[in-house]
Amino acid sequence: MRVRNVNHKTPMLVQLIRHFRRAVALDISGGSNESPQLSKFCIQTPSFPRRCLASYSKPIKEAVSIPVLVAGRIVDPADAEAVLAEGCADFVSVGRALYADPHWCLKAFGQVKAPIRKCIACNVCFERLTLEKDVACVHNPMIGTEFEALEHAEPHLYPAARAQRPRRVLVLGAGVSGVEAARVLAGRGHRVEVWEKASRPGGQMHLAVAAPDKLEVEPIWSYRWEEIQEIGVAVRMGVAATVESIRAFAPEFVVVATGAQPRPCPFDTSRLDPDVTVMQAWDVLPAPERIPAGSRATIIGGGMVGMETADLVSVRGVHCTVVETLSSVANGMARNNRMELIERVEARGTRILTRATVLDAEAGHLEVEGADGTTTRFDIGEFLIIAVSPAAEAQGARLCEEAGVPFAVVGDAWRPGDFLSCLRDAWMVALSVDHRFRDRVAATALTT
Structure with missing residues (x-):
């Protein structure tokens, strides 16, 4: 050399x-x-x-x-x-x-x-x-299994991967989970239509890319959306499913991917001053300008949503306090990403309270109990932002039950989680549709 x-x-x-x-x-x-x-x-x-x-x-x-x-x-x-x-x-x-x-x-x-x-x-x-766990990838939830082979990953390119008998499948919800299920189902030759009650697709995706440095997450959505457009999946926007409309569509199977919804504040806010505005983090993330620069905000919940909300508004000059009941914040993030996020918001003056339980909310103050039993009383500021874990949207499953059609619930509609769990759910349900009908036919044959 x-x-x-x-x-x-x-x-x-x-x-x-x-x-x-x-x-x-x-x-x-x-x-x-x-x-x-x-x-x-x-x-x-x-x-x-x-x-x-x-x-x-x-x-x-x-x-x-x-x-x-x-x-x-x-x-x-x-x-x-x-x-x-x-x-x-x-x-x-x-x-x-x-x-x-x-x-x-x-x-x-x-x-x-x-x-x-x-x-x-x-x-x-x-x-x-x-952590000495199995390797996983948010974008490729089937990593390390036979299902990451091309005929499963890109089934629309492989005629041999098509279902022997295409089924008429309805997908409720055009978020990441619903679109992934539709992509795999349509790629395997099933006749798929997606209904979304909102005026635009994507579900919570616009929240996921709102915080600083989160635009890199966008390919989770764009890859799948481009694929179903290429395959030609019908997506109907502004359609709220009903028992009657589901029955009229006559699906052989329904994938319920209706996502989650924010939970209300976990404590009573009725005695707060009218000058304190109570908002959901889901309303702040797409419109951070609603929290003016120089104002003060207390964020209830230090999970990924709460910390990303703090990141988004603190960079605009908002003084934040994050209150979390657990011993750490941004749980669910990888170590490097989590540490960088915490360092970034703390450098802007954000105060993070862990192992903290809200005891009372009155006038413009919160009373919080720490892990050692001591209580702290502090000013909320002009805004109280709720960022607690969301609740699964259960209406889609109830509609399918009443309509009498077979269905499976995926993603946040089953259990609010992260992209990895949502995409894994959607992929496995889509791959299993053929087997569901095959097993049903076999069971019928055994009982006759």
Whole structure:
């Protein structure tokens, strides 16, 4: 190996390479798993730009005569091409992006005509590895199983994967779960129609992408929406299902994906001053301007929604206090993402109270009891924002029961959770429809 153009601006690593003359290539990555502060440079969060390590690899590539590989948020083929075109490396390393879509390379080179499921840097995969659990991917919930094979992942491209007898299937709800179920069902040849009572599709997706750095989550939706548009699934907006309309449609099966709804405030707010505005976080996330800069807000609930609400409004100059009954906040987020979020909101002056139970709300104050039994009384501010866990929307299931049609409930309509649980539900229910009818026929034959 030959090193050239070494000067005081070249990273120290290049100078050390002189001592490794048997090396045939260099693989450039970053960070360490010794601490969350270092780990995020290895397993980058959405705050890191695409190709975040390319600028560091370029001077190394210019100084050595062996091939250089670089990793670091190379999400799609355009990122890889840019790294090579800018002379930052000879090869690219793709890691988490292959969890999200194991067929990334086939799609990149045009051998599979389908959009790539882009990694959203949620880092659930890495979190589960550190906890010694099975590897999981929000975007690819079937990872590690036979169902991530192309004929299951992109069934519309494989005629052999079609159901022997297509069924007439109705999907209630055009959120992420409903659209995923429709995508897989239609890809397998079933006749699918989606009804959504709102005027636009997406369900809670507009809430999920509202906070800073959360636009990277958008491919969870766009990949699936583009696919059902390509397949030609009928989606009817502004349609509120009734028993009569379900019966008139005469579905052979219904997938209930009606999502969740916010819960009311868990304590009495009737004695608060009229100057205190009580709002749901679901109303704040899509319209943060409703909380003016310089105002004060107390957020009840420090889960992902509560903390992302604090992130969104505090960056606009709102002074926040987050009250959480558990011992930690942003539970459900991967470690790197969670630590970065907490550091970010605390740097803006956000106060976080954990193991805190609200005892009383009166006038403009909250009385809160801590884990040690001591009580604290503080000003709420102008806004009290409710961000407690949502409740499943059960009406869709009740309608199907009354209509007398077979159905399955998926996603938040079954149990409010995260993208991983919602998409896994939808995918498995869609794949199981054929077996449901096959088992029913077999059971009927046994009883006759």
